[in-house]
Amino acid sequence: MTNSINHLKRAGICYVLAGIGYLIFGYPFWFLGAKDxxxxxxxxxxxxxxxxxxxxxxxxxxxxxxxxxSMFIGAYSLxxxxxxxxxxxxxxxxxxxxxxxxxxxxxxxxxxxxxxxGAFMNxxxxxLVGVATLKAKIWTDWKRYTPLAVGCFPFLFMFPLLIxxxxxPPAMIGLWAFPWMALGLAAWQRATELSxxxxxxx
Numbered sequence: 001m002t003n004s005i006n007h008l009k010r011a012g013i014c015y016v017l018a019g020i021g022y023l024i025f026g027y028p029f030w031f032l033g034a035k036d037x038x039x040x041x042x043x044x045x046x047x048x049x050x051x052x053x054x055x056x057x058x059x060x061x062x063x064x065x066x067x068x069x070s071m072f073i074g075a076y077s078l079x080x081x082x083x084x085x086x087x088x089x090x091x092x093x094x095x096x097x098x099x100x101x102x103x104x105x106x107x108x109x110x111x112x113x114x115x116x117x118g119a120f121m122n123x124x125x126x127x128l129v130g131v132a133t134l135k136a137k138i139w140t141d142w143k144r145y146t147p148l149a150v151g152c153f154p155f156l157f158m159f160p161l162l163i164x165x166x167x168x169p170p171a172m173i174g175l176w177a178f179p180w181m182a183l184g185l186a187a188w189q190r191a192t193e194l195s196x197x198x199x200x201x202x
Contacts, residue, residue, distance in 0.1 A: 076094075
């Protein structure tokens with residue numbers, strides 16, 4: 001039980017960190033009138049675009065890698081805890097979420113194809129985790145809907161704008177912060193519930 005609680009707390013912290021990363025990303029586009037500038041890079045292959053800046057000491061350069069690494073650790077922690085899917089076959093969808101985060105992690109260095117592919121796989125995997133969560137009924141109340149909210153967000157808001165405009169919607173991408181943070185809060189609250197005082201009998 002203690003291990004599950006610790007894993008859930010770790011997942012909660014990591015998903016909140018991922019959400020904070022998206023807030024940092026979106027802030028300039030929401031409030032400072034920033035424009036999404038084309039990345040300086042080269043096409044190594046017709047489908048592979050590589051960023052020329054592979055390393056930078058600028059803090060903003062590391063926001064995306066840290067956020068996405070937090071997603072991976074969050075999914076791994078939920079997998080270790082067996083929540084919210086249970087330890088049955090539905091648990092495999094959390095492995096898919098880890099794979100999606102791993103692909104997404106390459107996005108800052110190789111935006112094509114890994115940034116959109118990683119976002120797509122994250123969305124699909126979290127939808128599957130969300131459906132598994134509803135079936136497992138381990139998480140209750142609002143918590144049980146948070147994985148599904150994370151997974152549905154890019155398909156409802158981000159990808160339609162990408163298709164319509166032909167460019168990524170940075171302001172909308174930043175709003176993905178809120179479902180991720182809600183998932184983090186749900187995991188933390190679940191850990192709090194499990195660590196509540198137990199009833200002792202004599």
